[in-house]
Amino acid sequence: MTDELTVGQVAARFGVTVRTLHHYDAIGLVRPSERGWNGYRLYTPADVQRLARVVLLRRLEMPLADIAEALDEPAVLAALLVEHREAVMARRDELDALVDAIDTALTSEATMSKYQISSAEMKEIFGTGYDEAYDVEAQQRWGGTEEFAESRRRAKSYDKATWHRIKAESDEVLAAFARAMRDGAAPGSAQADAAVQAHRDQIERWFNPVPLPMLRGMGAMYSTDPRFAQTYDDVEPGLAAYVTEVIAAYCDSRG
Incomplete structure (x- = not known):
């Protein structure tokens, strides 16, 4: 028994594709650091923990370039998250304003409610x-x-x-x-x-x-x-x- 996981096992655990894991490996973001007796590359618990952080940040829509830059720098990552949150909030305000404008346009067009x-x-x-x-x-x-x-x-x-x-x-x-x-x-x-x-x-x-x-x-x-x-x-x-x-x-x- 081993705590190390294959690429396929990690993909299933995190709900990502093997292609995504290979991409993360190719750009040096998360690499399986061990090899099994059969030559297969294996993820250690530390690798899996690192990948979990990457998956979380990607689901927050943080760009891979920012993740790669700040993943090992907690202070830098925190600053980037603050910036990312501000950008998302600004986007939300813009979308809320757009929805209000659309609603106004809809209510002002009588033909839209008749057909x-x-x-x-x-x-x-x-x-x-x-x-x-x-x-x-x-x-x-x-x-x-x-x-x-x-x-x-x-x-x-x-x-x-x-x-x-x-x-x-x-x-x-x-x-x-x-x-x-x-x-x-x-x-x-x-x-x-x-x-x-x-x-x-x-x-x-x-x-x-x-x-x-x-x-x-x-x-x-x-x-x-x-x-x-x-x-x-x-x-x-x-x-x-x-x-x-x-x-x-x-x-x-x-x-």
């Missing part, structure tokens, strides 16, 4: 990509979240022309994923990450914020739910699995 698109019109626009059952399932899965409430509130304000625009943007997002796959863009590459970012941006532009855990869950659903998988695979065979993989890599590199 509600019908299920028939949604089917006309989205075809097989729309099913009334999705609304029920979304309510069951995310009904208690702020993101769901925001999405519902904003969706009720859109007229038919806006939904056509959303559909066109969604088609372009799918096309960008398909191009990346055909070009052989590896998960984590610039082209693959750009496709994921466009997908995330489109949802946030029209519906609700998409934090990384939500994005990761959505990515998994695209290949595990047969209906979503079919939507992607109809564009390009194998696209659903590819989208799940590139979204996971995108999330890993950011937290």
Whole structure:
């Protein structure tokens, strides 16, 4: 028996990918410092403790460069955390002001409160990509979240022309994923990450914020739910699995 852990065991313990651990190793952030009898590199308890701090700081959205600079310097790390908190608070104030401005704009537009698109019109626009059952399932899965409430509130304000625009943007997002796959863009590459970012941006532009855990869950659903998988695979065979993989890599590199 040993207290040392393999790369795979550490990845499972912290909920990160082996690719992420290899990246941390390559940049000298956290390196497994022992080797087993079979030559496999092993993490000691001290390595694991160091990694735990890195994972925590990444989940606080602290850049890797800052973590690498300050991880072994408690005073420097504390100062960076203070700066990071101030930046996050400033960002929150800006977002709160933006939400207030949007709410004001919504209440001032009378037409937004008078029009509600019908299920028939949604089917006309989205075809097989729309099913009334999705609304029920979304309510069951995310009904208690702020993101769901925001999405519902904003969706009720859109007229038919806006939904056509959303559909066109969604088609372009799918096309960008398909191009990346055909070009052989590896998960984590610039082209693959750009496709994921466009997908995330489109949802946030029209519906609700998409934090990384939500994005990761959505990515998994695209290949595990047969209906979503079919939507992607109809564009390009194998696209659903590819989208799940590139979204996971995108999330890993950011937290």
